[in-house]
Amino acid sequence: MKFATWNVNSLKVRLPQVLQWLAETPVDVLALQELKLDQDKFPLAEIEAAGYRAVWYGQKTYNGVALLVRAPFEIEDPVLGIPGYDDPQRRVIAATVNGVRVIGAYCVNGESIESDKYVYKLEWYARLHDYLALEVEKHPACVLMGDFNIAPDDRDVYDVEAWRDKVLCSVPERAAFEGLLALGLTDAFRVFNQEDKQYSWWDYRAAMFRRNLGLRIDHILVTDALKARATECVIDKAPRKWERPSDHAPVVITLAD
Template sequence: MRIATWNVNSLKVRLEHVIEWSRQAGIDALALQETKLSDDQFPERELAQAGFECLHLGQKTYNGVALVVRKGSCSLEGEAVFNIPGYEDEQKRLIGSRVRGKDGEAFTFVGAYFPNGQSVGSDKYLYKLDWVSALTLWLRERIASGEELVLAGDFNIAPRDEDVWDASALESGILISEPERAAYRSLIAAGLVDTWELGLHAPGTYSWWDYRGAGYQKNQGLRIDHMLATPGIVRSIRDVFIDERPRGWDKPSDHAPVVAVIG
């Protein structure tokens, strides 16, 4: 089973990228971020025609998340989760559902688009930390109950200096500040494992590159897209990697997808 997360930075613009890449990469379940579409504009019909089932939570112009699964190889089950339960938020940032693969493997798949935070100390930064805290509390309860789950998405946090091409270049400190990194570690402490640490990866492996200044061509990037999982799932993961191919396509997202191979 192959699962992935991808910030597409407008599904309207990159729908064909999602369909084509999912087919090429053999993806069974995909978490999307920054769909930037209200629910009535979501391309359910086009995805269904391409062989996919989906859940989505969106808003016009900003944010928006979705889960997309390949019919015949994966299915969505049970009651879906839309945004963090018990946390009041107008922003559409989280979606979750139980997914089941054709070989019977099943777990809760949570896709999330973490707030950016704008700048350290700003209201948006405080909102980011509060949002991650609420997410951590909710996940801790689910994990404590024995639930196997994967949290995947654009975290807007680079956990270590090695995940940034040049930490000194981020003058505002956003995405790499210690409170943000502490919030990331709190997610791990809630009972999750950073799947990236399961393998060996070349230095300078990133998931996001700025459109400006030829960031991708210079490999001036950050690793801010992550996949965390409970230990029961981690034991079955065979590989985790970032697929840079779509970043080199025409009119690409500024993010590349992260893929995990399970079983």
């Protein structure tokens, strides 16, 4: 099986790219972030025509997440949002697919460490941690994937000094990321690739992609049961070169049966 995550930065704008990518890279589960669509505006007909089923949690203009699941796999026990957390922002979605509990997340950006949004980010991560602890306990085969808006260490940042103690790279954010790993999860990309300058997001400005000045903020975290099955985890930079691209690239993990 193949699982992938991709922040598409507006599904309305990027639907052609998503359909093209699925045709060329037929993953079994794709977690999408930043749909920027109302719940009733989701392009289900187009997704189904491409051979996928879907569950989604939409929000106009901002946020929004979805799981696309390739037929004939079923979407079982879907959950929208973090149970018990009255979050006005629609950022988390979960379902079981072929025995794997899949959680897709669009984590809070935080804006700047001086912002109230940064406080919200750390509080939000604490809620995610508690939710994930329960999910991992219930589902030995569990994957959390999405746009985490955290670069876990200095290898994941194109200019370490410029980003030091800034949002996405601050010590408390990185501690929150480590807290998720402490639940028994592994950063799947780093199982296979220990190099620096491996990024999943590049600003649209100043030819940042062409110059490979980016951050690795899109991640796939897996439990030990899935880590044992993992054969590859890569960042697919090809769609970032397409016309009207998202500023993020998909991350894909391959699991042996």
